[in-house]
Amino acid sequence: MLTMDHLCPYPIIQAPMAGGATTPELVAAVSNAGGLGSLAAPLLSPLAIIEQAEHIRRLTDKPFAINLFVQARPTIDFAALESAKLLLQPVCQELGWEALPTPTRWCEDFESQLDALITAHPAMASFTFDVLHGSQMQRLHDAGILVVGTATNLQEAIVWQAIGADAVCLQGVEAGGHRGTFIGAQQASTLGTMALLKACLPHMQIPLIAAGGIMDGHDIAAMRAAGAQWVQMGTAFLTTLESGISSAYKQRLLQAESDTTRQTRAFSGRYARGLDNRFMQLMAGVAEQVPAYPVQNALTGSIRAAAAKENNTELMSLWCGQGVARSKEISVADLMAELVRDMQTA
Structure with missing residues (x-):
């Protein structure tokens, strides 16, 4: 072997x-x-x-x-799900959306x-x-x-x-x-x-x-x-x-001159490290309240997809480690x- x-x-x-x-x-x-x-x-x-x-x-x-x-596949509490979607409303407003769509698949x-x-x-x-x-x-x-x-x-x-x-x-x-x-x-x-x-x-x-x-x-x-x-x-x-x-994501990494990363639960419901951006800042006050992975990850999927389409790195998950400046x-x-x-x- x-x-x-x-x-x-x-x-x-x-x-x-x-x-x-x-x-x-x-x-x-x-x-x-x-x-x-x-x-x-x-x-x-x-x-x-x-x-x-x-x-x-x-x-x-x-x-x-x-x-x-x-x-494991999550059990969905739909009442709690509506509350979780409301936590993302400030980000939806940045995109000009009235409401966040409900995912058709969780993981x-x-x-x-x-x-x-x-x-x-x-x-x-x-x-x-x-x-x-x-x-x-x-x-x-x-x-x-x-x-x-x-x-x-x-x-x-x-x-x-x-x-x-x-x-x-x-x-x-x-x-x-x-x-x-x-x-x-x-x-x-x-x-x-x-x-x-x-x-x-x-x-x-x-x-x-x-x-x-x-x-x-x-x-x-x-x-x-x-x-x-x-x-x-x-x-x-x-x-x-x-x-x-994406090239926009790459450019953000290449432009980093110091460690501007931090960990957040806001994107996925599980701590992950990436470049600080507008999404993290908008969600900072409620990041501990969002549902656990994979529910939050699925909820933010449409946001991240829309941000990627617009090359809007402020609403994308820019995952990277503390050595990013190199x-x-x-x-x-x-x-x-x-x-x-x-x-x-x-």
Whole structure:
């Protein structure tokens, strides 16, 4: 069976970033350059997961990963839903809408997505937001797929190790986008990447992947020296030529001269880090009242789609990590060459 050590030449995993950033072209380019590309599939239908995996295979014969959110379909309280829609009224007014439309779909069915992932058969599957059941882990291992869990605190890392994960991705508070907390309150998991790595190392016998705030080869070398076998990098790949985010979103990232990110529940009902903008500011007073993921994420879907169509970055979710000021416009091949060179000389 494939092991973590034999996945690829360099210990660099491109973070799965849901919402269209991780195009097949991006995933394949990372794998072709000696890293491990990752397809973010949480928002994809089962058929789309299989199709995108096949697209990646047309572009590379190297290993790649697929990521899913571990989630259950929500039970909808329609009275509470109307209250939740009213919380978004200030944002609707910015768009000139009288009212927010009610979504027709709340999230994809996780079991169906997992079936599709196993059919797609990536070298590695990674999971966040919760932990797998033992039977799900067994199915993945029986299929010869390596399993990586996400942890934001020591207890979560221990649970993933106990259930049989092949590695754990330690997600520090610096990380962009959603955080994977599933034990304790999200706001209680406040450790940075290096501190989280040091807290977990004495208790772990499986490989650890450091994620959050890692932007260059010197950062990679520092994490490896501290005990991480791998790093996972997201923000650095968002501004590559192969990234699927809009040009307006890319420009906002490239223009960032300092860390202007913060965490908010307002977009999705789950804490996620991105550039501060008008949406966050309008929702700041009620962000703790919005419904949990995936309900809030579905409610804001039409807002984010309309904002994207208008290139209105003030109402888009501009997910990125605290290292955003070091973003650069570059091809994946050139970025990977820089990372490897600087990692080896650091």
